[in-house]
Amino acid sequence: MAFCxxxxxxxxxEEKDFxxxxxxxxxxxxxxxxxxxxxxxxxxxxxxxxxxxVVTLQDTDEVMVVASDxxxxxxxxxxxxxxxxxxxxxxxxxxxxxxxxxxxxxxxLNVIFHGKHDTYEEAVNNQVxxxxxxxxxxxxxxxxxxxxxELTVIPATWLNEEIRxxxxxxxxxxxxxxxxxxxxFEPPVTEKKPxxxxxxxxxxxxxxxxxxxDKQKALKEQRERFLFKSTLHPAPASSLQISQFxxxxxxxxxxxxxxxxxxxxxxxxxxxxxxxxxxxxxRVTDNLVHTIIMHNDIISKINKMYxxxxxxxxxxxxGRAGEGKSSLLSAILxxxxxxxxxxFGACTSVVTQVExxxxxxxxxxxxxxxxxxxxxxxxxxxxxxxxxxxEDGNEDLIExxxxxxxxxxxxxxxxxxxxxxxxDDKYAEIENLLSxxxxxxxxSDVSEFATNFAQFIQHxxxxxxxxxxxxxxxxxxxxxxxxxxxxxxxxxxxxxxxxCNKTRDDLWKSKLRExxxxxxxxxxxxxxxxxxxxxxxxxxxxxxxxGGECKHINFICTKTDDINPVAYMRxxxxxxxxDKDQKIMCIRHRNEEAKTxxxxxxxxxxxxxxxxxxxxxLQVFTVSSYAxxxxxxxxxxxxxxxxxxQDVLRGLNKSINRELVRDYVYEAKGVLSLIQSVQLxxxxxxxxxxxxxxxVLENNLMKALNELDTYFDSIYNDxxxxxxxxxxxxxxxxxxxxxxxxxxxxxxxxxxxxxTLRTLCKNYGYYLPQNRDTVLDLNKRLVEPLYEHVEExxxxxxxxxxxxxxxxxEHIDKFTxxxxxxxxxxxxxxxxxxxxxxIEEAKLKASLYRTIVELKKDIYTSxxxxxxxxxxxxxxxxxxxxxxxxMKKRQDMLISTVDEKKQDMFHKAKMEVLQKxxxxxxxxxxxxxxxxxxxxxxxxSQSSNVKxxxxxxxxxxxxxxxxxxxx
Numbered sequence: 001m002a003f004c005x006x007x008x009x010x011x012x013x014e015e016k017d018f019x020x021x022x023x024x025x026x027x028x029x030x031x032x033x034x035x036x037x038x039x040x041x042x043x044x045x046x047x048x049x050x051x052x053x054v055v056t057l058q059d060t061d062e063v064m065v066v067a068s069d070x071x072x073x074x075x076x077x078x079x080x081x082x083x084x085x086x087x088x089x090x091x092x093x094x095x096x097x098x099x100x101x102x103x104x105x106x107x108x109l110n111v112i113f114h115g116k117h118d119t120y121e122e123a124v125n126n127q128v129x130x131x132x133x134x135x136x137x138x139x140x141x142x143x144x145x146x147x148x149x150e151l152t153v154i155p156a157t158w159l160n161e162e163i164r165x166x167x168x169x170x171x172x173x174x175x176x177x178x179x180x181x182x183x184x185f186e187p188p189v190t191e192k193k194p195x196x197x198x199x200x201x202x203x204x205x206x207x208x209x210x211x212x213x214d215k216q217k218a219l220k221e222q223r224e225r226f227l228f229k230s231t232l233h234p235a236p237a238s239s240l241q242i243s244q245f246x247x248x249x250x251x252x253x254x255x256x257x258x259x260x261x262x263x264x265x266x267x268x269x270x271x272x273x274x275x276x277x278x279x280x281x282x283r284v285t286d287n288l289v290h291t292i293i294m295h296n297d298i299i300s301k302i303n304k305m306y307x308x309x310x311x312x313x314x315x316x317x318x319g320r321a322g323e324g325k326s327s328l329l330s331a332i333l334x335x336x337x338x339x340x341x342x343x344f345g346a347c348t349s350v351v352t353q354v355e356x357x358x359x360x361x362x363x364x365x366x367x368x369x370x371x372x373x374x375x376x377x378x379x380x381x382x383x384x385x386x387x388x389x390x391e392d393g394n395e396d397l398i399e400x401x402x403x404x405x406x407x408x409x410x411x412x413x414x415x416x417x418x419x420x421x422x423x424d425d426k427y428a429e430i431e432n433l434l435s436x437x438x439x440x441x442x443x444s445d446v447s448e449f450a451t452n453f454a455q456f457i458q459h460x461x462x463x464x465x466x467x468x469x470x471x472x473x474x475x476x477x478x479x480x481x482x483x484x485x486x487x488x489x490x491x492x493x494x495x496x497x498x499x500c501n502k503t504r505d506d507l508w509k510s511k512l513r514e515x516x517x518x519x520x521x522x523x524x525x526x527x528x529x530x531x532x533x534x535x536x537x538x539x540x541x542x543x544x545x546x547g548g549e550c551k552h553i554n555f556i557c558t559k560t561d562d563i564n565p566v567a568y569m570r571x572x573x574x575x576x577x578x579d580k581d582q583k584i585m586c587i588r589h590r591n592e593e594a595k596t597x598x599x600x601x602x603x604x605x606x607x608x609x610x611x612x613x614x615x616x617x618l619q620v621f622t623v624s625s626y627a628x629x630x631x632x633x634x635x636x637x638x639x640x641x642x643x644x645x646q647d648v649l650r651g652l653n654k655s656i657n658r659e660l661v662r663d664y665v666y667e668a669k670g671v672l673s674l675i676q677s678v679q680l681x682x683x684x685x686x687x688x689x690x691x692x693x694x695x696v697l698e699n700n701l702m703k704a705l706n707e708l709d710t711y712f713d714s715i716y717n718d719x720x721x722x723x724x725x726x727x728x729x730x731x732x733x734x735x736x737x738x739x740x741x742x743x744x745x746x747x748x749x750x751x752x753x754x755x756t757l758r759t760l761c762k763n764y765g766y767y768l769p770q771n772r773d774t775v776l777d778l779n780k781r782l783v784e785p786l787y788e789h790v791e792e793x794x795x796x797x798x799x800x801x802x803x804x805x806x807x808x809x810e811h812i813d814k815f816t817x818x819x820x821x822x823x824x825x826x827x828x829x830x831x832x833x834x835x836x837x838x839i840e841e842a843k844l845k846a847s848l849y850r851t852i853v854e855l856k857k858d859i860y861t862s863x864x865x866x867x868x869x870x871x872x873x874x875x876x877x878x879x880x881x882x883x884x885x886x887m888k889k890r891q892d893m894l895i896s897t898v899d900e901k902k903q904d905m906f907h908k909a910k911m912e913v914l915q916k917x918x919x920x921x922x923x924x925x926x927x928x929x930x931x932x933x934x935x936x937x938x939x940x941s942q943s944s945n946v947k948x949x950x951x952x953x954x955x956x957x958x959x960x961x962x963x964x965x966x967x
Contacts, residue, residue, distance in 0.1 A: 050096045052123035053078075054130055055111040063130045065123045067096040068116055075113040079106045094120060125183060133207035139184065140212035141166075142204040142219065151220050153212040155184040156205070163202055167195040182209050203272060270654070273961050274661045280954050281668050284675065287949050298938075301671055310660060311850065312355060312490040313652060314514040316550075318537060319521030324558035324625060328521060329354060329491065331625035331642045332649065333482050338363075338446055351511050352457070352493040356486035357478035363449035364478040365441040367456050369471050372434040379405075383418045404470035434471065453477075485649040488656040494518075494540075512540055513548040513857050517652075524557035524590065524622060528597050538607055539768075539775045542787070546794055547860035549853055551801050553618045554648070555602070557594045560587055560640075561624040561633060584634055591622035591639075621645060662965050663846065669958040670839030672951045674939055677832035689830060690940045697837070697936055700817035705925060711811050712921040718793050719917060723910040726789035730782065730906045737781050738898045742891045754887045761879035761890065764868055779868045782898065786863055786909065798856040808852055812845050812924065817932060833939045840935040848927055855923065859916045863909045870905035871897065 051068040055078055070079040079099035081092045099106040114130050117123040132139045138156045143166065145152060158166045167187035169180050187195040203219060206212040285302050319325050330338040339354075357364055370378070382401035402414045409426045421427055433439075439456070443449035456468045457475060479486065492511050520537060522530050537544075537553075544550035565582040569575070574589060576582045598620045602608055608617070621641045627633045628640040637643060742757060756776065760767040765778040796806040803810055818838050874897040878890045 051116055051118055052093070052120050053116050054114040054123055054126045056114065056130070058110040058112060063114075063127050065093060065120070065127050067093055069096060070099060071111075071113065072108075076110065077108050078111045080109050081106055121183075129208040133211075138205040138207065140181075140206045140209055141202050142206065142212050142215045143200040143202050146199040146201060151203075151216050153181055153209065153216050154200075155181060157184060157186055159200075159202075160197070164199065165197050166200050168198050169195055205276070270658050270661045270965070273964060274664060277661075277665045277668050277958065277961055280957055281671070284672065284949070284951060284954060298671065298675060302668075310488070310656075311514075312488055313516050313656060314511070315489060315491045315517045315519060315649075316494040316512060316515035317491060317519045317521055318494055323521050323523050325493065325521050327625035328556065328558060328623065328645075331623075331628045331640075332645050333479055333485065335446060335479070336629050337450065338479070339450070339477070351474040352477070353475065353490050353511075354477045354479065354486070354492075355490040356482045357480045358483065358487065361480045362442045362444050362478075363446055363480065365449070365453045365456070366476040366478070367439040367441070367472055368474045368476075369434055369437055369439060369468075370473050371437065372431060375430070375434055375471060380418065386414060407467040408470055430471070433468070485646060485653060488653050488660075489649060509543060512543040513861075515544060515548060515550050517552040517554065518544060518550055519554045519556055521556045521558060523559045523562075524594050525559070525562070527555070527557045527594055528601060534601075534605070534607075535775065538605070539777075541607060542780075542860065545800060546787075546791060546798070547857050549800055549857075551617075553602075553607075554645075555598050555618060555620045556645070557591075557598070557620070557622045559624065559626075560591055560622045561627045561635065563587055563590065581634055587624075587635065588639070594622055595620040658965060662962070663843075665958055665961050665965065666839055667843055669955060669962065670836045670843070672955045672958060673832040673835035673839070675949065675951050676955060677829050677836065677939060690833075693830060693833065694936060694940045696819070697817050697932075697940075700819065701929065701932055704815050704817055705929060708811065708815065708921065708925065712917070715793075715797050715806060715808075716914065716917055719790065719797070720910075720914060722790045722793050723786065723913060726786035727906045727910050729785035729789065731902045733785055734782050734902050734906075735895060735899050737784070738778065738895050741776065741778055741781055742894050757887065757890055758879060758881075761875045761894075764872060764875045778894070779864050779871065782867050783863050783906075783909065786906065790913075794860065798852070798859075808920065808924075809849065812848055812852070815845065815928065816841060836939050837932070837935050841932060844928055844931040848924060851923060851927075852920070855916070855920050859913055859920075862912045862916055866909040866912050867905055870901050870908070 053066050053068045053071055053075075054063065055066055055071075056063050057078075057080075066078055066080075072078070081089060081097070081099075082104040083089050083092060115126055117126060129139060141154055141156055141159060143152060143154055144150065145168075154166055158168075160166065169177055169187065170193040171177050171180065204212065204215040206215060281302050317325055326339040330336060382405055386398055386401045386405075405413045405421075408430060409421060409424065413421060413424075413426075416424075441449065441452050441456075443452065456472055458467065458469065492515070494512055494515070518537070520534075542548075563583065563586055565576075565586045568586045568590060569582070572586075572589065572593070574586070576585045599618065602618045621644060623641045623645065624633075624635065625640075625642065627635040628637065628642040744753065756767055760776055760778065767776040796804040797808060799807050816838075818834055818841065874893060878893045881889050881893075
């Protein structure tokens with residue numbers, strides 16, 4: 001052991017004992033791992049011009065300090081002295097003794113070179129860091145000093161036990177502080193100049209100083225980018241503290257400073273945890289690859305953890321064109337004029353999706369076009385609609401046909417015949433465009449992006465053609481720099497109309513079923529009375545609720561700043577003094593009135609009753625996208641309520657991200673438990689115990705599978721009874737229901753209804769007029785009794801959220817083969833096996849959640865799909881009827897077909913539901929049974945007496961990360 005006096009920064013002196021700790025001493029959780037060895041001779045070494053190198057001896061994997069002269073020219077080999085005494089070795093290094101001296105021959109060893117240093121002290125310091133790096137130990141922390149909001153690097157030994165405060169040296173000189181950090185001196189708590197104790201937030205843990213400085217730099221750049229964006233676009237009130245001048249007519253000013261919540265969001269705590277977990281698993285994988293080649297199955301399991309595949313949460317937007325949906329999305333994303341006006345709702349049946357661009361900084365639009373064959377077929381139908389002069393002609397379809405043809409081919413295209421149009425150069429151009437099913441627009445400049453993108457989604461304003469929205473099936477827009485809002489979320493415009501192109505019609509309905517949340521967008525001046533959003537939402541209840549997964553509805557009243565104060569005060573009978581800002585006061589009053597009335601309307605509606613939900617299901621927002629960007633209106637940022645919607649997205653995105661991180665860390669802990677069980681499995685007794693465990697677990701598995709059978713038998717019988725009642729009632733009522741829909745007694749304009757009925761047949765039983773006030777759906781009308789009888793039991797078996805006591809998901813959650821009170825679990829080996837199987841079991845059950853949701857949708861929609869398929873040929877035959885008396889023939893054909901098929905088609909619908917319920921059980925068993933048997937095989941296979949690495953420390957680290965995620 002060496003002793004020395006060290007002068008630290010010229011401020012104080014202390015005599016210290018420096019030594020290397022043993023491996024047993026260097027465990028995670030201690031305040032320090034290694035302390036540097038320092039010698040008085042360092043200064044003498046510098047005087048003599050000696051240099052020192054840090055290397056790893058490849059044979060022993062030991063990190064050592066050597067004299068630089070001992071290295072070969074390529075620094076891949078090093079001479080090694082023959083002295084057994086550590087003291088003699090140190091003396092040889094310090095004196096830089098040449099390999100040719102000493103009497104005994106020197107070995108030549110293979111080494112990994114890490115660096116050269118001018119002093120022995122610097123070399124030892126690097127040696128400590130290299131050992132810490134190799135062993136995964138922590139020497140440095142990247143922290144934020146909360147008092148000054150400064151990002152900095154400190155030694156791990158400066159932290160208190162709670163890791164919430166750190167000691168800070170009293171030196172004014174930055175150079176002295178840097179030296180203190182790099183050399184990791186312990187804080188002298190009782191010196192003349194005491195060290196401060198500061199509150200901190202820890203972000204990263206690193207083995208080396210350089211590594212910590214790199215992390216500090218990256219976090220600092222991230223913060224600066226955030227601040228730069230905040231100066232361009234107002235940030236949410238919840239994330240930024242906003243101060244302002246008094247409201248005496250002065251222009252508002254916003255000053256931004258980081259609050260605790262924004263700092264946490266900025267530094268992406270969950271991402272840091274994920275990074276730490278992945279680094280731990282990488283070290284484990286690297287070790288396994290180099291030591292135990294036979295455990296490829298474990299390595300493969302770890303590698304698969306890196307590929308996370310999860311569907312994005314979908315938010316559906318209802319609202320017709322002109323309601324401000326494009327401006328709303330642009331404001332939420334903080335990018336004014338990002339989406340062209342008319343981006344949403346201009347195309348009656350185009351599904352438009354917005355999500356984050358996670359790969360680069362470009363604005364991207366991925367446009368899926370209908371096929372060339374589909375357009376040719378649709379074009380024939382469009383010309384037939386326009387040329388139909390019979391009483392069957394439908395004004396809605398004629399108007400749509402003219403609009404589509406002129407948008408694509410030009411203003412005079414509707415005056416030509418189809419054959420004449422085919423000779424036009426524009427026709428060949430469109431054929432060429434449709435030769436590729438997808439078109440991608442990618443621009444770094446937002447204005448160029450909007451310009452190039454507009455021709456595919458905006459209606460033709462010039463009449464010159466070249467507007468391609470009729471050819472578009474779907475649009476996927478990817479926006480850069482919005483990870484925090486949309487990394488795990490997709491916002492989708494739901495058109496809500498039937499279309500003569502059935503492919504597009506089916507597409508928007510399938511998207512609707514994916515929505516976990518719905519935003520109804522309507523201008524505030526007609527939010528209460530507008531039938532459009534409420535009518536479409538009512539019509540889509542089945543797709544959103546029992547047949548979907550909607551958990552929340554947000555009603556968004558837009559254009560709140562568009563108000564005439566005088567007119568509003570008169571209509572609302574308000575008196576506002578002229579010395580007040582009357583416009584602002586009117587906006588606030590109307591906003592509150594709108595929120596109250598919308599909630600009252602929802603509470604009285606069928607929608608709330610069908611969703612069987614509480615008051616939190618609907619939230620009302622009153623927003624002004626224009627005022628969010630224009631601060632001259634004296635409307636505070638929070639009052640535009642754009643920040644509230646940003647918080648909705650941010651909160652959902654963060655919860656999904658945390659769930660993904662938690663799943664990864666939890667699975668990582670399971671794999672580590674498996675490795676540890678193999679590492680500890682070295683004796684005959686452990687092998688005998690494994691045989692016993694396997695028998696117990698296999699019996700438990702059979703028991704759990706039998707319980708699953710019993711559960712499904714029970715719900716099968718319940719659903720069968722309800723379906724039978726529904727079939728009976730449907731058979732009784734279907735003919736009368738059909739007559740009422742296809743031959744309405746109160747229909748005044750019989751010619752108008754004649755066209756409606758023909759269109760309904762062309763669209764396989766469904767018709768939604770352009771004014772959207774009444775939806776006609778014969779298929780849905782026929783199965784209403786069936787749905788009414790099964791709705792309650794179906795919601796119990798497959799609830800959108802919450803517990804019912806009968807749900808499939810609840811029963812899956814109860815499924816387990818682990819009995820925690822079993823006697824055999826006393827062994828440490830078995831405890832790790834239990835942990836692994838338990839985590840594998842949880843992983844399998846979690847994977848079933850998404851499957852169950854999709855199977856549920858398939859079951860629910862199978863009823864109406866069965867009826868549609870049974871009626872399809874009738875619809876097709878009825879649609880082509882023309883001439884005198886065609887309406888009566890069409891009505892008779894629909895009524896007689898329903899009467900003829902009623903017994904068979906409703907019974908088929910029932911049996912389809914029951915068979916699909918059986919398939920749910922088979923699907924669950926096909927996942928759980930082989931998955932758990934594989935987990936048993938992996939964890940209970942007999943040991944080959946090859947000892948694996950000890951990962952007890954890594955398991956503790958994963959436990960700590962899981963605890964951090966649950967805080």
